Amino acid sequence: MRLYATQTSPYARKVRIALQEKAIPCTVEWVNLRDPDHPALTHNPLGKIPVLLRNDGSAVYDSAVIIQYLEVLYPDPPLLPLDPDARLEALRIEALAGGIMDATVSWVLEQRRATDCQDPDVLQRARGKVLAALAVLQEETRLWVDAATAPVLSLAQIATVAAVGYVDLRAPDCLPQFPELMTWMHAMRLRPSVRDTWPQ
Ligand SMILES: N[C@@H](CCC(=O)N[C@@H](CS)C(=O)NCC(=O)O)C(=O)O
Numbered sequence: 264m265r266l267y268a269t270q271t272s273p274y275a276r277k278v279r280i281a282l283q284e285k286a287i288p289c290t291v292e293w294v295n296l297r298d299p300d301h302p303a304l305t306h307n308p309l310g311k312i313p314v315l316l317r318n319d320g321s322a323v324y325d326s327a328v329i330i331q332y333l334e335v336l337y338p339d340p341p342l343l344p345l346d347p348d349a350r351l352e353a354l355r356i357e358a359l360a361g362g363i364m365d366a367t368v369s370w371v372l373e374q375r376r377a378t379d380c381q382d383p384d385v386l387q388r389a390r391g392k393v394l395a396a397l398a399v400l401q402e403e404t405r406l407w408v409d410a411a412t413a414p415v416l417s418l419a420q421i422a423t424v425a426a427v428g429y430v431d432l433r434a435p436d437c438l439p440q441f442p443e444l445m446t447w448m449h450a451m452r453l454r455p456s457v458r459d460t461w462p463q
Contacts, residue, residue: 264289265316266329267303269296271462273364273429274326275313280421281330283456285337289315327357330418340415353419356403359396360422364429366392371433393430393437400427401444411450424448424457432462 266282266289268275282289294301294312303314306322315323315332323332334342344350370389373381400423404410410420427448430437438445451457 264318266291267294267301267306267312267314267316268292269294269312271429271432272312273367273425273462274311274361276428276460276462277326277360277422277425278313278315278329278333279460280416280424280456281333281342281418283459284342284416284421285333285340287333287337327361330357342415342418342421344417353417356400356419357422359399360419360426363393363396363400363426366390366396367426367430367433390434390437393434394440397427397430397437397441397444401441404444404447407447410447411453416454416456424451428462 264287266275266278268279268291270293279291281287292302294303296310296312301310303312304310306316307314307324309324311325313324313326313329315329317323323329330342343353366389370386370393373385373389403419403423407420410416416424427438427444431448452461
């Protein structure tokens, strides 16, 4: 299998951590999203990464679908609980973390516009979403004190690491008001799958 990714994409990082946690062999190919002919475009008409290319040549996207595919193909060790309520809860946290990624990307794109073209409402709304969702994730991490040394990370934890890591990269001033979340993230750096995928 081959994964098209960039080193900073939080969506791709979620998949990269899952691959490493499950010890699934996969070649990672870095993509330059500014290249109008980048290879992921051949497989995903939206031109977005991550894209997982299966050995039969078919493609799987987006990150949530790729994780579900990996979970079916390699059920051991599981990233999701079997209990329906616990499973739903994990998927909710994955969606919340995905929302942080989306809102941070919107904030970054708006910031990159010329100052006089930036819409303060867009900036404020995006930042408000990030802060509100980080507060919820901080509550979740209180239950995950042993995650750094657990046998395997859960999908909820993986998605949290990817989302908070991306905020740390792009909007680090959002984080100091969440000291427990930052402490948890710091501890998670001990884990090879987290350390090896740290955005550069
Ligand atoms: N919902 C998608 C989002 C993927 C996404 O937006 N990826 C960004 C990189 S961080 C991308 O490929 N952007 C290029 C583009 O939109 O053309 C997922 O979870 O995979």
